[in-house]
Amino acid sequence: MFGVGLALWLGLGQAAEPWARELVLEGITFSDELGGLELIDGWGSGTLEDPIVLVEHITGTGPATLVIRGMSWRFGNRIRSHHEIGFALTKIVHNHTGVAWPMFTLELREFQDRYSPFGDGLSFGQASVAGRPFRSDGFSTVEEIEEPYDGISFMGGMIEPGGRVTLSFVVTDTTPQYEFFLLQRRDSVIAGRAAPEPRRLAQR
Numbered sequence: 001m002f003g004v005g006l007a008l009w010l011g012l013g014q015a016a017e018p019w020a021r022e023l024v025l026e027g028i029t030f031s032d033e034l035g036g037l038e039l040i041d042g043w044g045s046g047t048l049e050d051p052i053v054l055v056e057h058i059t060g061t062g063p064a065t066l067v068i069r070g071m072s073w074r075f076g077n078r079i080r081s082h083h084e085i086g087f088a089l090t091k092i093v094h095n096h097t098g099v100a101w102p103m104f105t106l107e108l109r110e111f112q113d114r115y116s117p118f119g120d121g122l123s124f125g126q127a128s129v130a131g132r133p134f135r136s137d138g139f140s141t142v143e144e145i146e147e148p149y150d151g152i153s154f155m156g157g158m159i160e161p162g163g164r165v166t167l168s169f170v171v172t173d174t175t176p177q178y179e180f181f182l183l184q185r186r187d188s189v190i191a192g193r194a195a196p197e198p199r200r201l202a203q204r
Contacts, residue, residue: 025052028087029069032056034112036064037184040094046078046087048131051168053090058184061097065112066182073176081130083121083172088131090168093184101159101186104139104167108150109181116150121174123150131170138165159186 020033023042032039041055058064077086095101108123109116116122125131126146134142140156152169159165171182 023054024070026087027070027072027075028052029067030054031067031069033067034065034181036060036062037066039066044090046075046089048079048088048170051088051090053092055092055094057094057096058186059096061099061187064184066184067179068171068182069179071173071176071178071180075176077172079125079130079170079172081125081128081170081172083125083128084174085176086125086130086170086172088168088170090166092164092166094164095159095161097186098161099186100161101165102157103153103155103186104136104159104165105151105153105185106167106169107183107185108171109183110177112181115148120177122177122180123172124152125170125172126150128170128172131168134170135168136165138163 020031021039022029022031023039025042026045030039030042036058038057038059039054040057042053044050044052046052071085073084075085077083079086079088093104110120110122123146124144134152136142136154136157138157138159139154143153143155145151145153154167
């Protein structure tokens, strides 16, 4: 049964693959057109009390990229942080890869082929306490990366093939970008910088 207010259909946009699916929630479109994952269901308004929840199957061992479109001033900030735009996001991710996951890394980008620097305004709630600590029911620690990338690495666990993991965090922007990308990897932390000390997560 699909969540309330969910619109699910085959994505027929020029950039989408024939099998691509989109979920439209609160005017925001989530698409799996770039591959590596399958969107299954979704619901929620994006507040801290009622986060947007996405159910996904990750099917490949490479990056799984979620395309997000429709962010605007009209959407507003639903997590009560200082950013112009903000929403709470929970991902329920099923491991359909046949390979165990020792970690789960998320990275935000305004452009698919380049990293998101501090100055572009897109982040996981940078300089805010809203929605923290980030949570997972399958990993015990989290590492936040603010420079030179916008990233989160969940660690301290193992998601076996056929298993699932829940990840909860926030997404914000000070200069709303209509289209941006959420990259998801399960093999290593984002390369190119020294790792800070991970923080232990509160379990759900």
